[in-house]
Amino acid sequence: MAVADDQVLVSLKGITKRFPGVLALDNVSFDVRKGEVLALVGENGAGKSTLIKILSGLYRKDGGEIQVRGETVDIQDTKDAQKLGISTIFQEPTLAPHLTAVQNLYLGREIVTPVLGRAWHSMDEQAMYHETEKLYRNFFDTLEDLQRPVNELGALKNRVIEIVKALSVQASVVIMDEPTAALAEHEREVLFDFIRMLKEQGVSVIYVSHHLRELFLLADRMCVMRDGKYVATVNKHETSVDELVSMMVGREVTNYIVKETVPVGKEVLRVSNLSRSGVLSDINLHIREGEIVGIAGLAGSGRTETLRAVVGADPISSGTVAIHGRTCQIRSPHDAIRAGIGFLPENRKMHGVLLELSVSQNITMANLERVVSRRLVLRKRKEAQIAEEFVKRLRIKTPSVNQKVRFLSGGNQQKVILAKWLFTQPKVLFFDEPTQGIDVGAKVEVYSLIAEFVRKGGGVLLVSSELPELMGLCDRIYVMHKGEFVKEFTRKEATEENIMLYASGGHR
Structure with a gap:
């Protein structure tokens, strides 16, 4: 359907x-x-x-060529973009953590007033506070x-402050890159309500997210890209998840969050009465061979803390861990x-890999005994051979096993x-937000x-903030609230409504 030129804000x-050796964008x-709200979607x-x-x-x-309000523009730097009304909220936080919201909003563009006959200037803190307050x-x-350091306010309010910062420069287009990455359900x-509020005020939002459910909740249209090229722009009411995924990956992908039926075997892991003072209380769980068991809960409920306590990354007050019925003394990740x-931790870049080491070094680091000789000399040929096998088996896209991990995509x-x-x-794998980002x-x-x-x-314990992911993959789901397991659902019993009821404490 044709759209009037005066309705097109950016073209x-x-x-x-x-870039050297790479055509990143090709005639988009x-x-x-x-x-x-225009969703910008595509693979990494x-x-x-x-x-x-x-x-x-x-x-x-x-x-x-880029046109803004029908006029051709040349965006040379971030100040040019802001003058044109384009403001961006990046996935990685950009706020100075120890400054207040007001200080963050006006950092580098403070409002000043002349003093002593214009010879000196001082910051007009009252004016900056008043504008931020509005x-x-x-x-x-x-x-x-507004008077507290932003690192005391939590992820949601930090995101809102970044939105406010964008609006403070009179933005007519706000670009949001994975804005919900650190947020609970x-x-x-x-945040979605806030974005709808911006839309009602006439602000356009370019929304980037890998979470397809968010796109269908928020977006009016979806612009699909693949391999640096424009594929199509579709109305959300005229497409489906399967069609969108097919356009993104260039092939048909259906039922991509559905676990196949696997015979369940003997119990592989049991955690009994695990507690950590002030954090976890009386955690009991078990996993059998062939099972994927999930943990659902809101941010701060203790999901990650449960995994860390079991693997010895955090101290515990009481409790036992048994593998195949045999109690293990686990006081450290090495144990x-x-x-x-x-x-596999939530923050892969900080806790999962060493970005400056190679693919082969990262793959072998947790089991060096197998690549070190009796004389404690690293057998580099053996290490490379092992890495090559895993690169082929897991289809890791890398030019070589010697490539630094920081140059690889998130996936x-x-x-x-x-x-x-x-x-x-391993006999059991713990996954904390395995598909985040x-x-x-x-x-x-x-x-x-x-x-x-x-x-x-093998057995798997899976933490995810994506309820469709948990419900599609898991045989059973434990629900956490304030450091406790408050409910266990089978695959058939689990619904988003039931899980959220218990995760939010509504059952009480």
Whole structure:
């Protein structure tokens, strides 16, 4: 359907961007309409981030044309973008943690007033507070937040402050890159309401997310990219999840969050009466061979803390862990590895891999005994051979096993971590947010690798903030609330409503 020119806010025509040896964007064209939420979707490497950085002024385009309100513009830097009304909220937090919301909003562009006959200037803190207050009242009434360091406010309010910061420069287009990455389920719903509020005020939002459920909740249209090229723009009411995924990956992908039926064997892990003072209380769980068991809960409920306590990363007050019926003394992650437990953490870049080491070094680091000779000399040929086998088996996209991990995509970094733990020959694998920040194609591959592990008799304990992921993969789901397991659901019993009722404490 044709759209009047005065309804098109931003128009991109034939945008091209090259890096050494890579054509990152190849003749990309699409429009952003006034007061709409346009989802920008595609796998990692599709060109979304490059396009965002061009609109934000962080990169210069090599070809093509950008129009804003019908006029051709040249965005040379971030100040140019802001003058044109384009503001970006990146996935990684950009707020200075120890400054207040007001100080963050006006950092580098403080309001000043002349003193002593204009010879000196001082910051007008009252004016900056007043302007921040007017914007913040659109979202929250708790104005005392404005006087507190933002690191005391939590993930949701930090995201809102970044939105307020974007609006403070009179943005007409706000780009949001994975804005819900650090938010719990109920916080996401609050953020969605705020985004709808922006839309009602006539602000356009370019929304980037790997969470397809979010796109169908929020977006008016979805712009699909693949391999640096524009594929199509579709109305959300005229497409489906399967069709969208097919456009993103270039092939048909259906039922990508469905666990296959696997025969369940003997009990492989049992945790009994595990507690940590002030954090966890009387945790009891078990996993059998061939089972995927989930833990659901809101942020701060104790999901990650449960995994860390079991593997010895955090101290416990009481409790026992048994593998195949045999009680194990696990006081450190090294003890957990020896017992047969592998742990893929939520923050892969900080706790899962060493970014400056190679693929082969990362894969073998948790089980060096197998690649070190009796004289304690590293057998590099052996290490490379093992890494090559895992790269082929897990389809890790890397030019060589000597490539530094920091140059791999998020999905391939996750595969390297999985290869590291598979190399230890574990009996149980713990996954904490295994698909956070990776694209649909990589998610499908991670799910397949999890399925392969349990098919061979392994057990999996899975923490995820994505309820459809938990419900699609898990045989059973434990629900946590304030450091306790408050409910266990079978696969047939689990619904989003039931899980959220218990996760939010509604059962009490």
